[in-house]
Amino acid sequence: xxxxxxxxxxxxxxxSFAVMREPDSREVLWFIGDAKRRFVMRPYSxxxxxxxxxxxxxxxxxxxxxxxxxxxLESGIVDKVVLSRVVLHQGIGHTTLGHLFAHxxxxxxxxxxxxxxxxxxxxxxCTPELLLSYDAAQGAGRTMALAGTxxxxxxxxxxxxxxxxxxxxxxxxxxxxxxKEGIEVGMSEAYTTQAGGLEHLRTDIEMQIAxxxxxxxxxxxxxxxxxxxxxxxxxxMDIISRVEKHDREYYSGxxxxxxxxxxxxxxxxxxxxxxxxxxxxxxxxxxxxxPDSVCESEYQETQYKAMxxxxxxxxx
Numbered sequence: 467x468x469x470x471x472x473x474x475x476x477x478x479x480x481x482s483f484a485v486m487r488e489p490d491s492r493e494v495l496w497f498i499g500d501a502k503r504r505f506v507m508r509p510y511s512x513x514x515x516x517x518x519x520x521x522x523x524x525x526x527x528x529x530x531x532x533x534x535x536x537x538x539l540e541s542g543i544v545d546k547v548v549l550s551r552v553v554l555h556q557g558i559g560h561t562t563l564g565h566l567f568a569h570x571x572x573x574x575x576x577x578x579x580x581x582x583x584x585x586x587x588x589x590x591x592c593t594p595e596l597l598l599s600y601d602a603a604q605g606a607g608r609t610m611a612l613a614g615t616x617x618x619x620x621x622x623x624x625x626x627x628x629x630x631x632x633x634x635x636x637x638x639x640x641x642x643x644x645x646k647e648g649i650e651v652g653m654s655e656a657y658t659t660q661a662g663g664l665e666h667l668r669t670d671i672e673m674q675i676a677x678x679x680x681x682x683x684x685x686x687x688x689x690x691x692x693x694x695x696x697x698x699x700x701x702x703m704d705i706i707s708r709v710e711k712h713d714r715e716y717y718s719g720x721x722x723x724x725x726x727x728x729x730x731x732x733x734x735x736x737x738x739x740x741x742x743x744x745x746x747x748x749x750x751x752x753x754x755x756x757p758d759s760v761c762e763s764e765y766q767e768t769q770y771k772a773m774x775x776x777x778x779x780x781x782x
Contacts, residue, residue, distance in 0.1 A: 469568040476564035476581065486580035486723070487571050488730065489594075494571075495723065503725040507582055507589075507734075510690060510714040511703065518713045520739060520748045523551035525765065531709040532761045538705050539757045546635055547696040547705050549764070550752030552712050553772040555738070558779050559745035566590055566740075570778045574662055578732045580721055589716055590747075591737030592774055594661030597688055597720050600681040600728040607675040607684060611637040611656075612733075613693045613754060614667035615767050618660060625658075625667060632754045633667035636693045640671060643687050649673050649680075662736065662774035681729060685720075693754070694718035694733060715739065717750030736774040749775045 472494055476485060484497040484505040497505035509515050528551050535547045558566070567581040570592050577592045599608040613636045614629030633656055644651050654670040675681050695718070696702025706714075716739075722731035738749040751771040753764050 469572065472568045472571075473562070473564035476567055477562050479583070482584045484580065484582040484584075485567060486578065486721075488578050489576050497723070503723050505582070505723055506729075506731060507716060507719070507721045508689070509716050509719040510694070511719075513707070514714045514719070515716075516713065518711070520741075521552065521712060522554035522748070523711060527551075527711055528765055528768075529761055531711070532755065532759075532764065534709045535705060535755045536757075536759070536761075539755065544701050544705065545697045545756075546632065546692055547702045547755050548692075548694055548718070548752050549706070549755050550710060550712075550714060550717065550750060551768055553749040553751060553768075553776075555747040555749055555776055555779050556745060558740065558747050559742065563588070563590075563740075563742070566778055573777060574774075577661060577736075578722075582721070588740040588742065589734075589737060590740055590775070590778070591721065591734055592662060592778065593721070593732045593735045593737070594659070594666070595693070595733040595735055597691075597722075597731045597733045598681065598685050599730050600675050600678075600684075602678065602726065602728040605674055605676060607673045607681065609640065609671045609673075609684075609688060611640055611669040611671065611691075611693065612659075612666050615753065615771070616665050617770055618663055618665050628756055628758055629667060630656075632756055633669070635697050636691060637669045637671075639692050639697055640688065644673060644684065647683070647687060649675075649684065662777075664770055664774070678728075685729075685731060689720055690718060691733070694735075694752070696754070714750065718752065736771060738775045738779070747775070747779050 570579045574592045582589045595612045613633040652672045656669045659668040719734045721734045738747045751768045753767045
């Protein structure tokens with residue numbers, strides 16, 4: 467991969483464009499002008515954009531929101547809620563969008579990296595989570611359940627019960643929702659996977675998809691999964707809309723591409739909205755809150771997750 471060529475090409479662009487690199491790939495996909503391959507970027511929800519200005523979440527605000535979520539969990543209204551926060555990073559004006567994208571590709575070879583520029587909206591992301599892969603020729607579909615987070619400590623170290631339950635909720639929900647639509651799935655055992663200095667529990671899920679129409683249906687069934695909102699979905703989303711002080715915008719939405727050969731769509735995690743003029747980046751992170759979650763541990767988890775993007779933004 468010629469990083470300098472990537473930097474130069476990005477930095478010469480004017481107007482709207484997008485670029486991405488899939489995990490473990492050396493090919494960069496460009497989305498400039500009219501093309502058969504279409505870049506896809508959808509927000510977390512229809513109401514997730516533009517109501518509230520970008521702003522950082524204070525630790526006190528996070529604790530207040532956590533307490534409200536815990537009360538809902540303890541009352542039995544929901545089983546899980548994903549609570550997010552925004553971390554402000556100052557100091558990105560010393561570099562360019564091209565350098566940021568190339569640096570992210572270099573330090574995170576196993577994640578999907580994307581940069582999207584659409585008018586004043588500039589988003590950069592490094593996500594480990596596939597939402598849906600569809601191969602039209604084979605009629606094959608793939609997704610994953612990715613939940614549970616801890617600092618990297620080794621694949622042979624046992625996971626705690628909270629993280630095991632959190633991941634099991636996501637796996638079970640995905641299987642049940644697809645089977646309700648008559649789509650049979652095959653699931654792997656949960657295993658430890660690494661992403662950006664963190665470890666997660668992951669289950670791989672395979673299915674057969676008849677055509678592009680069914681693939682779109684599966685995409686709409688899966689989004690948003692309990693890994694980004696909670697369970698039951700509608701109640702968790704309602705709680706999130708009331709307790710979070712920010713709009714999620716594209717965080718925990720999905721991003722990827724579609725063409726005549728199928729689609730590759732990822733959950734938009736570890737991402738940031740960039741404001742190069744004001745030298746600021748707004749990093750979006752979150753974590754699953756369960757009945758036995760502890761605020762200090764959950765807050766620290768978001769700190770770890772924010773470091774994924776901070777490592778990219780601190781490039782010189």
